Amino acid sequence: MTAYYGELCTKMYESDKSMAEGPELSFYLSYVKGRKVKVLEPMCGNGRMLIPLMQHGVDTDGFDISEDMLKVCKEKAVKLNLKPDIFQAKIEEFNSSKKYDLIMIPYGSFSLLPDSLVNKSLQNLKNALNEGGKMLLTIVEKDNKIEEVSEWTETNRKELDGQTIIEYRKIAYDDETKILHIQLKYDAVGEGIVERTELMDFPIRLYNPGEFNRVLKDSGFRQITVHEVRDGYGDGQSFPVYECMK
Incomplete structure (x- = not known):
């Protein structure tokens, strides 16, 4: 989703x-x-x-x-x-x-x-x-410190409303379009089981x-x-x- x-x-x-x-x-x-x-x-x-x-x-x-x-x-x-x-x-x-x-x-x-x-x-x-x-x-x-991340990497974790929400991201930069492509994934975890996942594309024009x-x-x-x-x-x-x- x-x-x-x-x-x-x-x-x-x-x-x-x-x-x-x-x-x-x-x-x-x-x-x-x-x-x-x-x-x-x-x-x-x-x-x-x-x-x-x-x-x-x-x-x-x-x-x-x-x-x-x-x-x-x-x-x-x-x-x-x-x-x-x-x-x-x-x-x-x-x-x-x-x-x-x-x-x-x-x-x-x-x-x-x-x-x-x-x-x-x-x-x-x-x-x-x-x-x-x-x-x-x-x-x-744009600065010179863009670090691309090709695999899902955990970047945040919070206990919210009785469940754990974990944020992951991937990062890639397209020099032609000057867009930093950030993919975000959010997992809602309850009792060790992923109950729901949200995916979001987050393109940033630098x-x-x-x-x-x-x-x-x-x-x-x-x-x-x-x-x-x-x-x-x-x-x-x-x-x-x-x-x-x-």
Whole structure:
């Protein structure tokens, strides 16, 4: 069974990455705190950024492709008496009658899009921005430390909801397409028996430094600035956030 952020993957993700905090959250809050702005978070997943923003009084909508991720997001929101406007959608098909002052995609979710969907997705987001609105978009840049893994290798193990969930992965890089192909396998184990397995393809488009700047310019965005934000998914990790205007 292949699922995109299915139930087991979502449980594992939520156990590690439930809520944004620290320098990453502070960075995004610096664009909205104390201002009356309407924010959209495409690819919002389990609400790790959306919910903390709402807790700080920021009017935030979100959407994601994964039904399981959105379910977790809604459950967390209910416990905190929050009522986010979140819905299921693909970014390359997104069409909004609403207009937003700020659109943000934290961490590297946008790099899940292959080149064939990038321009259409950027145009959809641009169309949803108010004139003079900003976008904060994070991509994954290529470094020289790619280690390919040809056999299933255990990368995480958690005791969740009375069962053991084990994550395995394989990694291969295609230099022609610049895509890092990550295959993920999640086994739910109870009393030593694998009760359920989820498989997921997780292709990440790796950009060379400066390459994404040109992509944004070609899509009509302007005033492009790149910020380096540290400690996003964990201490010591950093990633580039592209700030641009419609």
